[in-house]
Amino acid sequence: MTKRDRGIGIVETQCYTFAYPPDELELESGGKLGPVTLAYETYGKPNTDKSNAILILHALTGDAHAAGIHEADREPGWWDNMIGPGKAFDTNKYFIICSNVLGGCKGSTGPSSLNPETGRPYGLNFPVITIKDMVNAQRQLIGYLGINKLLSVAGGSMGGMQALQWVVSYPEITASVISVATTANHSPQQIAFNEVGRQAIMADPNWNDGDYYGKDLPAKGLGVARMVGHITYMSDVSMSEKFGRRFKDTKQPFKFSPEFEVEGYLQYRGDNFIKRFDPNSYLYITKAIDYFDLTNGKGLHELLKGTKSRFLIIAFKSDWLYPAYQSQEIARACKLAGVEAIYCELNSTYGHDAFLVEIEEQSHLVKHFLERTARDIR
């Protein structure tokens, strides 16, 4: 077995807590939040001048566990095929950090965390958060880890939004950005799908205005939200290939039990989602994505003007949730701003999921992009 095959091996999620009162984290909404905990994992080692650090940012329901396996469940991280020895994000060369987001439910402070004022979970008392707030929290983590400059900030989907926010908020410490299947502002169609998910959760009687901790969970509502999500992550072609019009081979207990394979798949994904995700986090994070507008109506190119960061922008042809035109807009802004950039539209039939699946071509682009970036800052 080569070193590449072995991957990273056993990893552990760690936590960093900061923003203790009275130095709470100031939020974009004007509110304050503290203390704040961020869950994170690191892979590889920092070099002597700590110039090889890369921050990886996850999508809506992701977590800090991007690579390697956890001892308990042996589950590989969500981008394990991209991060590791000899892989695109090569842990023999780079020090990789993956941070969970503020508002999440995978070890970071979110609506399911205990509110220090009441001793009970925040629920709907949790403040509204934005992508910018997530990034500001991550900035503190990076400082705590002793990193003065990031070689790259990379992510797909919501992770890509955070990466873009990083370069706009902290251009001087972000040497490069890798934005995959993402957008600089959420479109009405994208907001609409998120709203269906939120309505499904809030329509579940167990939701109880967000106060369900320790009681029956709004599992069905969250499940329906997840089903809608999964539909948008796939493509017409990938669904046809995966399910066709095939029937499940089980007996039907009643008329509207899932008959088609696609129904069974969506229900299974929906039903199991409650085991790993908090419904209130789903509400807060989808709202943060919907609020996301990097430019606030101004031209993106004006925000990027003077930026020394390099951009790698990747889109997928069959992604209809984050269509390629949104990535092209980012590329266009780079052109106008005179920012060094690579834009590539990859052929894939996997739809939005492609950023987790299309490894070979993404790896090629990321690997060479990082090599050049590392060469330039030397």
Place this chain on the structure above:
Amino acid sequence: MTSAKPEYKTILELVTPGSSVLDLGCGSGDLLALLESKNKIRGQGIEIDDKAVFECVAKGLNVFHDDIDTGLSEYGDKTFDFVIINQTFQQVKKPGVVLREAIRVGKKVIIGIPNFAYIKARFQMFFGGRTPVTPSLPFEWHDTPNLHFLSILDFIEYCRKQNIHIENARFIGKKRRIRILPNLFAETGIFVILKGQGDWEVNDTITRR
């Protein structure tokens, strides 16, 4: 490396070291990589073919996966010191629009075109009665990416009509530079052009034949 290509050598001579360069239809990026390493330019490529884009990225180049027929409009006037259109001019849908845009976004444009009136092409047409296939036009009629066929004279005439100033012209034959009767003996013409000021002049040796 294809540094042996005489047209690359010529273009390397024409591009000012340290300048900014946009290569339209940069292919797998051989020329741009050469310019970066030898002339220390700041380069950006635009290329439509995904395989070629991957090769560019592997060479450490900045490249946009885009169509040069539409990919220039975002750039401001005189964004680049040089815009290069090497062997792609004859392949674009609207060469007039691309050339006008290139002249707008570049202080100077370096354009390389295959000469359809090259002597071998003339022979193949005249005596063989066949659509010519030459080293600079190496495609059979049914699988050519070329949409437009032009000679060195056609291009010069076009520039005159469009008030485009030809600052410099180099003509390349099979192996060496061609100095006489380029429209007959050159396989490739390479021109440095910019927006004309009205003071149009053409070297006499270029226009004959």
